[in-house]
Amino acid sequence: MASGAVVGASRLGAVAAALVVVGVLPWLSGRDPALTVLRARSEEQVATPEALAAVRADLGLAPTAGEQLLRWAGGVVRADLGASWVSGRPVLPDVLGGLAVSLTLMGFAIAVAAVVAALVVFPALRAALRGQARRSGGAAAALLTALPEFLLATALLVVLAAHLRWLPPYGWEGPAHAVLPALALGLPAGGLLGRLLSDAVSSAAAEPWAATWASAGTTRARLAGGLLLRAVPGVAPQVGMVLVGLAGGAVAVERVFAVPGIGRTALGAAGAQDAPLLQGCVLALLVVGAVCGTSAALLRRLVLGRTLRTAGLSVAEPAATRGRGGLAVPAVCAALVVATTVAGLLRDPFTPAHARLAAPSLELPLGADASGRDLLARVGHGAASTVGTAVLVCVLAAVIGVAAGLLPRLSTGPVEVTNAAPPVLAGLVTAAVLGPGSQLTGSAAVAVLVVSWAPLAAHTAALVTEARAQPHVRVLPLLGVGRARLLLVHVLPDVLPPVLRHAALRLPGVALALASLGFLGLGPQPPAPDWGLVLAEGMPYAERAPWAVLAPAGSLVALSVLAVTLASLGAAAPRWRRTAVTSTPLSSGNDASTSHGSALAGPAGSEASTTEPTSQLPSSTAAPPQVDTRP
Numbered sequence: 012m013a014s015g016a017v018v019g020a021s022r023l024g025a026v027a028a029a030l031v032v033v034g035v036l037p038w039l040s041g042r043d044p045a046l047t048v049l050r051a052r053s054e055e056q057v058a059t060p061e062a063l064a065a066v067r068a069d070l071g072l073a074p075t076a077g078e079q080l081l082r083w084a085g086g087v088v089r090a091d092l093g094a095s096w097v098s099g100r101p102v103l104p105d106v107l108g109g110l111a112v113s114l115t116l117m118g119f120a121i122a123v124a125a126v127v128a129a130l131v132v133f134p135a136l137r138a139a140l141r142g143q144a145r146r147s148g149g150a151a152a153a154l155l156t157a158l159p160e161f162l163l164a165t166a167l168l169v170v171l172a173a174h175l176r177w178l179p180p181y182g183w184e185g186p187a188h189a190v191l192p193a194l195a196l197g198l199p200a201g202g203l204l205g206r207l208l209s210d211a212v213s214s215a216a217a218e219p220w221a222a223t224w225a226s227a228g229t230t231r232a233r234l235a236g237g238l239l240l241r242a243v244p245g246v247a248p249q250v251g252m253v254l255v256g257l258a259g260g261a262v263a264v265e266r267v268f269a270v271p272g273i274g275r276t277a278l279g280a281a282g283a284q285d286a287p288l289l290q291g292c293v294l295a296l297l298v299v300g301a302v303c304g305t306s307a308a309l310l311r312r313l314v315l316g317r318t319l320r321t322a323g324l325s326v327a328e329p330a331a332t333r334g335r336g337g338l339a340v341p342a343v344c345a346a347l348v349v350a351t352t353v354a355g356l357l358r359d360p361f362t363p364a365h366a367r368l369a370a371p372s373l374e375l376p377l378g379a380d381a382s383g384r385d386l387l388a389r390v391g392h393g394a395a396s397t398v399g400t401a402v403l404v405c406v407l408a409a410v411i412g413v414a415a416g417l418l419p420r421l422s423t424g425p426v427e428v429t430n431a432a433p434p435v436l437a438g439l440v441t442a443a444v445l446g447p448g449s450q451l452t453g454s455a456a457v458a459v460l461v462v463s464w465a466p467l468a469a470h471t472a473a474l475v476t477e478a479r480a481q482p483h484v485r486v487l488p489l490l491g492v493g494r495a496r497l498l499l500v501h502v503l504p505d506v507l508p509p510v511l512r513h514a515a516l517r518l519p520g521v522a523l524a525l526a527s528l529g530f531l532g533l534g535p536q537p538p539a540p541d542w543g544l545v546l547a548e549g550m551p552y553a554e555r556a557p558w559a560v561l562a563p564a565g566s567l568v569a570l571s572v573l574a575v576t577l578a579s580l581g582a583a584a585p586r587w588r589r590t591a592v593t594s595t596p597l598s599s600g601n602d603a604s605t606s607h608g609s610a611l612a613g614p615a616g617s618e619a620s621t622t623e624p625t626s627q628l629p630s631s632t633a634a635p636p637q638v639d640t641r642p
Contacts, residue, residue, distance in 0.1 A: 022428075096283075105291070120192075123198065127197065135209035139212050161531075162567050171191060248308075251304040254306070267550070274292075278532070293439060304427070351394060352391045355388045356392060359385065390542070391540075406514075411464040416471020523574060529542065
């Protein structure tokens with residue numbers, strides 16, 4: 012079968028599998044949905060065949076998962092998502108109403124992100140016009156990027172709403188209620204995009220065409236426009252992931268500010284085991300993620316098309332650079348996390364031996380929570396359990412990612428579908444299947460694992476494609492070396508070390524994802540000392556006892572800064588090779604590594620000789636990136 016057909020089948024199969032999972036969601040737990048509803052209605056009623064048949068008839072349930080899938084798919088085609096098991100109302104109006112609120116919130120957040128990105132990239136653009144080098148957008152942009160949405164939302168609620176009373180804390184009744192949620196979503200997104208654009212602009216300014224334009228007397232305004240036009244294609248795939256991140260982050264933000272969006276609706280449906288409503292919400296979030304990824308791809312094609320028409324050349328990704336912050340920042344953050352963990356492990360996190368919400372003191376360095384439990388003990392034990400679980404998830408994600416990446420064409424579809432789904436979506440589905448927050452089943456760990464393997468698979472696929480293109484590997488089949496031996500003996504040893512380093516760099520981010528699911532109630536349940544859960548428990552007392560929030564929030568901030576800094580330090584500059592100029596547009600890509608450009612050129616009038624990157628920063632993008640973390 013041709014490679015294009017294999018990739019097409021992979022994509023089609025992945026989309027079909029995602030739809031099947033949503034369609035049979037009520038059956039994935041292994042329990043009869045009719046029995047679940049019967050028990051929810053009455054604990055005392057006997058589950059006789061007649062009673063179960065009456066429930067199936069009332070809810071329109073089929074006796075088997077296959078028949079139910081066909082009914083659900085037929086209903087989707089007719090714009091009928093069924094009726095809620097809890098309220099009995101049609102699901103579609105609730106889903107559309109929540110989706111409208113969430114999209115409105117995302118629109119405000121995108122506006123905030125655009126303003127922040129412009130403010131961050133402006134110094135880099137000004138420095139580039141002056142012939143100076145400036146990258147990474149500065150410390151402020153790094154701090155914005157490091158803060159998870161749910162943590163920033165908590166800080167904004169405590170400071171601007173609870174203490175200063177500048178803005179309303181809850182609800183969705185007017186433009187004022189959208190300010191804090193939009194800031195919580197837009198500030199991290201804008202910081203990330205600004206840093207990416209800053210690096211891309213600096214890379215573009217170092218290219219020959221920029222010096223040619225400057226020496227030819229091109230106006231500063233036109234040169235600035237050319238630098239931005241040159242920078243956008245490389246950042247466009249990340250724009251898609253930022254939009255997907257907004258959709259996932261909106262779930263936590265809507266919970267914090269009680270915004271009646273699709274995320275809050277999905278959380279309520281998962282907690283109530285309302286499968287039809289949860290199916291509708293998951294389907295809506297999947298569609299939003301797919302639209303975000305497609306929009307980013309169209310943006311990239313649009314900008315590249317304009318570049319190709321003006322210069323007749325294709326454009327490559329911006330160069331990756333190492334962070335300049337050194338090891339001081341991650342060392343301090345790591346020391347704080349380690350010190351808190353060691354001190355907390357020596358204390359009891361479960362016994363309420365102190366006064367409720369006791370203030371910090373020598374006996375209680377971080378104070379006590381609403382139940383009188385030592386916050387230092389809970390944060391320390393939470394660090395041990397969260398980081399330990401994150402290590403296990405990273406190991407399993409690396410194993411799955413490497414196995415999938417060794418077959419890049421077959422893994423293209425699953426990687427793309429997984430990258431279009433925010434982690435909280437996997438958390439919702441996992442909670443529906445395994446039960447919310449079951450510590451025995453580790454539903455939060457399973458949910459994070461479901462989405463964590465995809466970036467590692469994309470990295471592996473890119474390196475496999477690069478390794479197989481080497482002359483000494485290409486000649487092996489002519490010498491009688493089989494496909495399996497070629498991959499396992501001659502390709503895998505070169506691919507494995509950088510992928511494992513990439514997996515290690517993702518450890519703090521995985522821990523943050525676990526904490527975010529705990530904050531949403533999709534992780535461990537009380538009295539577990541989970542970071543996200545401890546933060547959620549302290550939220551109602553943020554105004555009268557701010558230490559109940561500051562204790563877990565400080566640990567999460569340290570871990571967030573550590574995650575961003577390590578990712579920056581671990582990113583190696585790509586290796587470049589000389590290539591011939593071509594006027595052919597970028598390939599749409601038939602495997603996990605062909606979605607990037609090949610020739611490096613300016614927007615117009617650029618040099619004829621160009622270069623091509625062979626690797627990219629480790630990141631989760633809508634189109635799987637070429638990633639290389641080798642020093």
